[in-house]
Amino acid sequence: MPPTPATRAQPIPGAGQLEQRLRERRQPLLIGVAGDSGSGKSTYTRGIEWLLGRDIVSQISLDGYHCEDRATRQTTGRTPLDPDANHLDQAVEHLRALQAGQTVDIPVYDHTRGCFLPARRHEPTPVIVVEGLHTLYRGFRELLDFALYVDTDAAVKRIWKFERDTRERGYAGEAVEAEIKRRSDQYDRWIAGQQADADVILRIHPSGLDDLALGRLEVPEGPSCHHLEVIVKPRPGEQPALYFPVDLNNMTREAAMPFLLATVPSRFRDETVNVLHVDGYMPPAALETLEREICAFAGVDSPAGDTPSAADRTPTVRFAQMLIAWPILSHLAALTR
DSSP states (O other): OOOOGGGSOOOOTTOTTHHHHHHHOSSOEEEEEEEOTTSSHHHHHHHHHHHHOTTTEEEEEGGGGBSSOHHHHHHHOOOTTSGGGBOHHHHHHHHHHHHTTOOEEEEEEETTTTEEEEEEEEOOOSEEEEEESSTTSTTTGGGOSEEEEEEEOHHHHHHHHHHHHHHTSOOOHHHHHHHHHHHHHHHHHHTGGGGGGOSEEEEEEEOOHHHHSSSSOOOOSOOOOEEEEEEEOOOSSOOOOOOOOOOHHHHHSTTOOOEEEEEEEEEETTEEEEEEEEEEOOOHHHHHHHHHHHHHHTTOSSOOSOOOOTGGGSHHHHHHHHHHHHHHHHHHHHHTO
């Protein structure tokens, strides 16, 4: 029997007018997203922009603060993972100016051509998502209201980076392979440690459904899926229900699509955390219900952003975006009470 309306998602106290409250704030809220190149930082945080709209949420990439363009890096041998190969101090100054309500000219890097473009005028919006390789470094972290780290398995990251860099950025396949190998140690040295300063960690692994199948996994043709692991700190106090439908008939019918959802309370880095595990293919109807529930949970009537691209609307990506948007919206609502 489905839950009664009383058990369905209710707005967070103080969040019923989230959009209005965000607009009334004098100081923008900063959301920092860090992770390796090709880890999915931009893809998995676009859900928050889709829910609230571009007039509320704007995006800043720290790639524009690289010191060298592609041709220069081929000469010097440096990569952007090296913090000294970036104008990080300038980026911090620009974020402080935006927090103070000032308009800033943000440098822009064109990955397709491997060169810098004219700076883009950026006016403060109520929420600013800042994504880059070093976004949780000291200097940045003190400015952030919420911090997310995207940690993608090396095998998955290799596939994504290879496809992106060859199709969208004009790299030769051999050059991408060499760059991936060269960056591995640099990632461990300069990037991975930022996880310790994140409020939420999203880990993306290859799907593990094969290991659960009896014999061979039977899956109809469809988009690839991944095992998503979301590490969150438990929120104090009783929280409103967030309704997520589970259709048992859909799970037991012929040609059922595999799906796994689990919560594992854990001890992680001397802190109590909840680890959400998601794998497989979520039914579209369940996704649509979840999106409506998250909107209600945060006091947003309906998504205000542009229609997402086809790539962003695959079931796996959609669900990951909602998993990330949910704690961010909850946090924003709490800050705007």
